[in-house]
Amino acid sequence: MxxxxxxxxxxxxxxxxxxxxxxxxxxxxxxxxxxxxxxxxxxxxxxxxxxxxxxxxxxxxxxxxxxxxxxxxxxxxxxxxxxxxxxxxxxxxxxxxxxxxxxxxxxxxxxxxxxxxxxxxxxxxxxxxxxxxxxxxxxxxxxxxxxxxxxxxxxxxxxxxxTADYAKMAENQKPLIKRMEDADKVRIVGPGETDLTFSIKGIPVRPCAGQRNIPDGEVFTAPVRDSLNGVIHYNTQSRYQGTVFSDIRFEFKDGKIVDATANNTERLNTLLDSDEGARFVGEFAIGCNNYVRHPMLDTLFDEKIGGSLHLTPGQAYEDADNGNRSRIHWDLVLIQREDYGGGEIYFDDQLIRKDGFFVVDDLKGLNEGL
CATH class of the missing domain: 3.40.1830.10 (Thermophilic metalloprotease (M29))
Structure with a gap:
């Protein structure tokens, strides 16, 4: 039929x-x-x-x-x-x-x-x-x-x-694009050790509303390559090259991952040692597809989860380029909704999102359905 x-x-x-x-x-x-x-x-x-x-x-x-x-x-x-x-x-x-x-x-x-x-x-x-x-x-x-x-x-x-309403999604993303284009310092805070700062100043910002991935729903850029300092502890499993990783923790110093642990720390570090660029970040993105709420070990879905972000070791995209080059591009997801432990995103010391919800008026359209 x-x-x-x-x-x-x-x-x-x-x-x-x-x-x-x-x-x-x-x-x-x-x-x-x-x-x-x-x-x-x-x-x-x-x-x-x-x-x-x-x-x-x-x-x-x-x-x-x-x-x-x-x-x-x-x-x-x-x-x-x-x-x-x-x-x-x-x-x-x-x-x-x-x-x-x-x-x-x-x-x-x-x-x-x-x-x-x-x-x-x-x-x-x-x-x-x-x-x-x-x-x-x-x-x-x-x-x-x-x-x-x-x-x-x-x-x-x-x-x-x-088959979501991607035209409406694109309209709701416009204020977030503007805020990211105007921002310099980003701070990510989460339960436990997660406290990471970096700059996105001067890096192009790109919206995703059904043009390149289906399902879609993110706005991405890249950190200034050597600007990351602090710790991020991801709370979402990821399958990469056939291996499932969980409990991934990165410590950054001047942009480079200087300490990396997970359920399979040896395999994780083997991947990060693939080439010089694998220990630097090529993408930072904010997920905003509120129909996708829970991870399912599939990057194309998981990186769009409403209330999430992903920070990606490896290759930068040419249209949001920080100069990092690598054979890997590994989207790793941190969900910041309250049911996953919460967390905050700050742009230039202003709180933008708390526990997965955008708290500034011009971004509240992105909360619809969350």
Missing amino acids: HDPRITKLANLLLDHSCELKRGETILIEAIDLPEQNLTCALIEGAAARGATPLVTTKDLTVLRSLYRTATPEAMKLAGKLERNRMEQVQAYIGVRGSGNSSQHADVPSEKMDLYQEHWLRNVNDYRVPKTKWVVLRYPTDSFAQAAGMSTEAFTDFYFDVC
Whole structure:
């Protein structure tokens, strides 16, 4: 039976996110999907708009074998071929499912580094600044399990969240953009040891309201690279390169992570030692999608949680660039709502958000539904 929610989502991706035009070419990448209804809807929708759809499908089991047997030569060639294809298109939609979200947990870190450096980074260095792109997950049994929900209930939640009123969200974000553009010093305070200061002066601020990630809902910038001092203790689990991390704590001195601990401290520090930029921060963002309230071990959802923020070791985005370069970009989330322990955000010593709620009048529209 045809699900009209799939058509609605496909239309959102093609028109709002990619703004696909007649004569353009779009690459649709379907990774480990349980079925291809959305892929087909995207193909047919692109063609109906006078665009040319290209499609590639990938399987995480196959990719695991490629990563485990990786050599520099193989990863460089794969990256070269995929980048060449990316250079032929004007738009990109990446849809990822997963029967097993820990499929790559046993890939040796040095092999994943080869993939990250020579394949993924090479492609993304072109895709992110040069194409109209959007990425999203697709509902699966394992995804629902991570969210603590039945598959049916999670699928309903998924479509409700992914097809939110992004035009209204964009309007509500405008005062936050202005405040972040005007701010110099940011202070983050939370339970326990969390007390971190840094500057965002002069770094561009970018809103996210359905253009690049679905679901969406954040406003991001980057800290001045050497300005971070203090401690942040994240309260949200994160899966990165197949490993689940929790209880992550960073201590910063002049921008650099000088002490890092977690449930798996050895693996954490191996990742942070991937290259020089991995111990510096490439993104600071405030989450403001109030339909997403609890973490589910999926970055695209977790980083948008209403009342959250994320502070990201690794690569900075070119459109909010602090100069940091790394093969990693790891969005780590701190939820500051009262049910997660609370916390505050200050801009230039003015309290902006407390316990997840914006407290200044011009930002209170972002509290809707929280």
